[in-house]
Amino acid sequence: MTLTMRTIKIALATVLSIWLADLFQLESSLSAGIIAILSVLDTKKASVGTAVERFLSTLLALSIATVLFFFFGYGVAIFGVYLLLYVPLAYRFELQSGIAPCSVLVTHLMLAESVAASLLLNEVLLMAIGAGVAILFNLYMPNQEEELEQRLENIEDEMKNVLKSFDESLTEGERPAEMTETFNRLETKLNQAQRLALQEYDNQLFQKSDYYVRYFLMRQEQSTLLQQMSQNLTHIQITTRESKILGGLFYLTAEQLHELNTGEYLLRDVELLHDHFRESSLPQSREEFESRAILFQLMLDFKQFLMIKRKFSLEVQTTPSLALKWQSK
Incomplete structure (x- = not known):
């Protein structure tokens, strides 16, 4: 994939992801665009594989964060404990590609000081939209x-x-x-x-x-x-x-x-x-x-x-x- 094509795909995927997130009235819709940027990769296989990893990684990150925030609050120290638990588990299950974007989603819970089901669904949808749109754009690859x-x-x-x-x-x-x-x-x-x-x-x-x-x-x-x-x-x-x-x-x-x-x-x-x-x-x-x-x-x-x-x-x-x-x- 040429640099020009990659640039066009990133730009279009980012804008479309943010637009879809706004259409569904999701909080922090810009995060869907950031996830799309990170998910436009060089091959179809890499894009699909990474999207699946990040979706599973999202479920893992939100599960750990929900338990910690619910019982211990939303302080920075608790976020550090979350990372101490989540990062090694992500590597253990080969889901490390989601560490950065998933941790950004977890910070949304911290800022809202809530682990309500609607907010958790919001974060899952942000990941699904960003990664899904990236896959959609990467379905087209020029024949080499x-x-x-x-x-x-x-x-x-x-x-x-x-x-x-x-x-x-x-x-x-x-x-x-x-x-x-x-x-x-x-x-x-x-x-x-x-x-x-x-x-x-x-x-x-x-x-x-x-x-x-x-x-x-x-x-x-x-x-x-x-x-x-x-x-x-x-x-x-x-x-x-x-x-x-x-x-x-x-x-x-x-x-x-x-x-x-x-x-x-x-x-x-x-x-x-x-x-x-x-x-x-x-x-x-x-x-x-x-x-x-x-x-x-x-x-x-x-x-x-x-x-x-x-x-x-x-x-x-x-x-x-x-x-x-x-x-x-």
């Missing part, structure tokens, strides 16, 4: 799917750059200088995309799909593996026929890297390279032995890289809600 798709493509482009730099490193024997910068960009984009995907998921109250959450987690897992492979690349001392073949596979993967590519054919190519390693002659020098060992580990890591994507693809295709998303691509 277009933005998620753009981020998805950007992440795939960065991963393609990494794989092509792997090819360059294996075929030319030099680690590209911009590889570290590429990884930094990739991590930043993955973190941003995951936050947006979680926000979009929390804005789905009924027909929920965690497709993008799963997708970006899958790419995060692959990115972590690529960084590990990048470290191994620095230890290869000589260029061999096998290194060029593996480099070619990295380049081929970069060309075919796509959300809908399951990686099945690429896995077959890796198996063929694995067979080639088994059948090739033994290394003739220590340098060749060490390089071949690292290449073999790179090949195994690359196989794992592809299997991460295949696992994701299988999960998507066998989960009805995710399969619909996959088929719509």
